[in-house]
Amino acid sequence: MRRIAVVTLVVALAAGALAGWGSAAHRGGASPTAGAVAPKPKPKVTKPKLPPLPSAIRRRKKFEIGVKCDFPPFGFIDVRGNNDGYDVQTARRFAQLAFGSKKKVDLVCVTTPSRIPTLTSSRVDIIISTLTWTSARADVIDFSIPYYSATGRLLVPNSSSIHNVSDLGGKTIVTTRGALYATWTRNCFKSSKLLEVDSPSAAVLAVKNGQADTFMFDDAFLLGVATQDPTLKLTRDKFLNIPWGIGIRKGDTATARWVNAAIRYMKKRDEFVKILRSNAPARLVGDFLDNVPRPKSNFQYPVGKDPVSDCSSR
């Protein structure tokens, strides 16, 4: 009798585990659905003339896109538990351009260190995740044409003695792990102490708690923090103005062609400004109009130069 109970218990546990494993493999693997299906009949709305979608994405009939989940206003989780932000809305617009619906995209949370391996493992098709161009990253993945351009700023407590980057000697600088500011600090601020944390939120806390003297980071996030927190402010200097790109696997030319065409399409119709307006507080939008691609703008990656090794701007 006892043996039967034990065996039943073991079998039940194993069955439950296998069921969980089965559903896990299904979610974790994200393999494209087998068999080519006839494409949906095009809706009456005039579709933009974009290059053909890569076959894996077309067969799956939705995008898998890696986005940040801890970096407002670009990628974060809103109060209802849904992804939102500038990057996320760009991703949804891609889904709409490709399949006619903003819902045809699976958004996968990535962190700065994990976004490139998540892309190269093919877990996602592309990453729209606050990815600044650096030559080290460009060695590992391909970048789309720019879709945003951020500038570095310093967040300090109101009472801080730091007024610009030349005051950083001997101070503790906090930034997120793997950010280009970390590399720049290592290269150009050797007398400063570098503290790396895993989320922008933790970095703000480090400044407020006195564990760091300043948070060096992208302007969009920092401005939002400073506006909302009266004990913190930004210094005047701006540095490391480098565009962001969408991460694409090296050699995946079909995806690159589609993504670049989509960005050009959105840029021509000034759609990035619309996305900016829905993600930045109204009074700050003016500060960022120069950061988004507009019909006449021309963002370039600093190919050939490596700004994070360039210490002359100190």
Add this chain to the structure above:
Amino acid sequence: MPLPVGTLPSWVGPVAHYMAHDGVPETLRIAAFAVTGSMIVGIVLGTLLTIRFLPLRSLIRLYIEIWRGLPIVITIFIVFYALPSAPLIHHRFSPFTGAALGLVLWGSAQVAEATRGAVQSIPREQHEAASALGFGWVGRHGSVILPQALRRLLPPLVGLLVNVLQNTTIASIIGVTELLATGQRSTERLAYSSGDSHALAIYGALMGAFFAISFPLTRLAIFLERRLV
């Protein structure tokens, strides 16, 4: 100031929903994968460990000492970040698979050790009786030794389940959105939008949730240990 239960602060509902709806299933998925994998690999390796063949035993012993000696986060980093570049192995894993496999490597080492102990605790008389009845090595182990050993494995296996569940939190470090990560995202969202992260309440609630699941399982393991051995 006493609060009637019905008037929880407004931030609680959305956070609880997000954590329960997104975080809990992911944690359970990782745990299911890790426990199943650890059991299968671990029981096989543990049984093989009892064979008197030094090269095999040494290899398995090395496996066990490595995956038990390394911190789990390092194992996960190796699987997710380093393995893709290693010659021969070029395969890249998604964060979920990388974390789950890392847990399997560690878990299987634990199970292998426990299985060896369980198999070796079966008295010699059982082996001799089975041989006398005409069983070969495989038959002896399959029909007589392992069933008894597996029963003795039940308490450590329940212990493994508890440990795996707790260690799924390490997956958050490489970006898997399991329960702890959903808590972190919630504190970040609250801090950014309202200035108060409510970290004390959220991490406290996480402690409570894990305790509520682990404590009964630990008691079950102790109970099984007393009854089955």
Add this chain to the structure above:
Amino acid sequence: MTLLASLDWHFIREHIPEFARALKRTLEVAGIGIAGASAIGVVLGAVRAHRIPVLSQLAAVYVEVIRNTPILVQIFLLAYGLPQLPGHHIILQPFTVGWLSVTIWGGAFNTENFRAGFEAVPGRFREAGRALGFGRLGTFLNVTLPIGGRIALPSSINTYISVLKNTSLLTAVGYAELTNTGYSLESVTFKAPEIFFVLGATYLVVVWTLSILIRLLESRLALPEAR
């Protein structure tokens, strides 16, 4: 061997000083954690073994809560929850969060180790102590502790080794120990095989050395009956 040959050894050599400094910080935190866990284990283990009223129950709650919750959540609670304690706003530096969290964690497991050890001391030894004129505390210090402590040695060794391994999780709160340093370096250089090979090898060497050293100690300290 081809795996080893394919690594960028120049990169590794370049960063050895950085890793060495990080290892030092790991050992510092682990050292404090082990010392603290020993102290907590002996004291609370004795409290539990002697069933001292009230304190014994409180210790039991401490042990069960810590053992049944993930250490990473405990770390976050200390780092991000304490600053929100109403009225007290306790803000800890990463180093403090580091040694405090592993001490609390190790202390809980060690309490159980020493409790089992003390309870395993044969009753006749304690009676002998009383017969010799020792009071309760004297019996404990001269009989139960030395003997029970040695019985508890294997399990407390495992706890101390786990304390060392758990320092790797302090990555999450920005304490610059070995894992954090390696992880940050990988995030900018992408040289994952080199970095995690060094990290893995370092942890294994430290853990295995500790393991062997302490088992040698154990065989020297073992009770005459056990030898």
